[in-house]
Amino acid sequence: MNLTLNNGVTMPAIGLGVYQSAPEDTTAAVETALKCGYRHIDTAAAYGNEREVGEGIRHSGVDRDEVFIETKVWVSDYGYESTLHAFEKATAKLGFQTLDLLLLHQPAPERFDQTVAAYHALEQLLADGRVRAIGVSNFMPHHLENLLAETEVIPAVNQVELHPYFTQPQVQDANAKHVILTQAWSPIGGITFYPGWGEGRKNVLQDDTVARIAKAHGKSPAQILLRWGISQGRSVIPKSTNPLRIAENFDVFDFDLGTAELNELSGLDRGVRNGPDPDQPRPEMFSRVIPEA
Template sequence: MSIGIPLITLNNGVPMPQLGFGVFQVPDAETTAAVTAGLQAGYRSIDTAAIYGNEAGVGRAIAESGLARDDLFLTSKVWNSDHGYDATLRAYDVTLEKLGVDALDLYLIHWPAPGRDLYRDTWRALERIYADGRVRAIGVSNFEPAHLDRLLADAEVVPAVNQVELHPSFQNRAVVAANAAHGIATEAWSPLAQGAALGSEPVLAAAAAHGVTPAQVVLRWHLQQGRIIIPKSVTPSRIAENLDVFGFDLTADELTAIDALDIDGRTGPHPATFEG
């Protein structure tokens, strides 16, 4: 499936590329070119969402790529306003239509939106889609340990993935531990925190030692800790650079120094209060 990219085996046995291509905040008009550049560089996992408004752009790139559907791993997410059993089933059909595919590889609840108190009903819909063979794996995004516990109390399927904010300045350790306890893979969105930690001494020192960029150091830090990551760029050179992170290994001391950069520096909304 992927070209030189390690695969993570999810808890239901489905392999997922450990490094994928994200399109958050990419306008639909620019998405086709960006995804095309990503596919040409070697990415085979694409992460989008209904709220991004660019599923159609992703679909155009896929259709024009000439790649077999089985060679791609596609992820999208149901938005907060579509929580609820029936609404989620409808939202999934809309996502498939926009992407121009018959099924996704991974479908996520984008946020728990606890004020709506519908994420368990939404999960039942994802379980239905999964049971019907219309998606290869299902998961969640931005779920805190309390949300996971409540979901799992009456879930039939354990989420395969929890996609959360995670980078050197915000390592989200409690969520990572909860994911591991339940056999859920941790996927990091904003793995570079829009550059927040790239100027730190440990990252710069490692970059100099290995002859790579600070961004490549941070992406490598994620990978060596077993996380799935989805860096985003619309610049072809940066798209290729973000993929070129398999030719070096950070030392144990370098990993520890980057671990020490954690300052609870969340950049996105808090899942306990965000309703969208």
């Protein structure tokens, strides 16, 4: 199943995420995913495994043109020239000359002038044909409005934390207003281990409502949550290095959730994020150096 971005580029609705996948595990996970049928891989400079993602794609035997590759620029590389160089670092590590989707990883509101300059670099890369689509990650509605006021190209994608316990309706509405695709990281709510954030987290995979709906369909809770996201028109990028779970997470196209079930899942929203607040200053982000290729 593909989704069409606002510039006409198509992107597979489900992709493999590799956040917190150790480099030594990433190559095999990507290879496994592609052999299971995935055609979309999401990584980032800050994950430290772009090189292994490229190796996994090559090991899979799947042609580069069949794989949608998405990565992100880290905030310490924001700024026009620095972001252009960040693209060079990413493509050199991946081993491919072009990218399908390039995102700014955080809004970094305390240095938003650098964020805007970085996005101008993305616009140039798009104009040059070096990326097929550009976008943002973790942008709240006010971040989007501030960016759009100073740039020309509307982001194709906004990747944010989104699962039934944290549905971010205002973000989804803002994205829809500008025809920006909402992409969910942590789509099954499993990323609950950000140090210092979201104390008292609860994992939606263990929710009784999810378990009941999963039992009714003969599916796992993770499959129900992924189908919920896809059925509402979102892109989802579940993360796993376990071959069985990688395959299970892709096996979500042979059943449908009813309207009542979709609404019941959306009604689980607690309004509490598991990950960091994009508006909370984190000066340490800017001191992290992304290595050269």
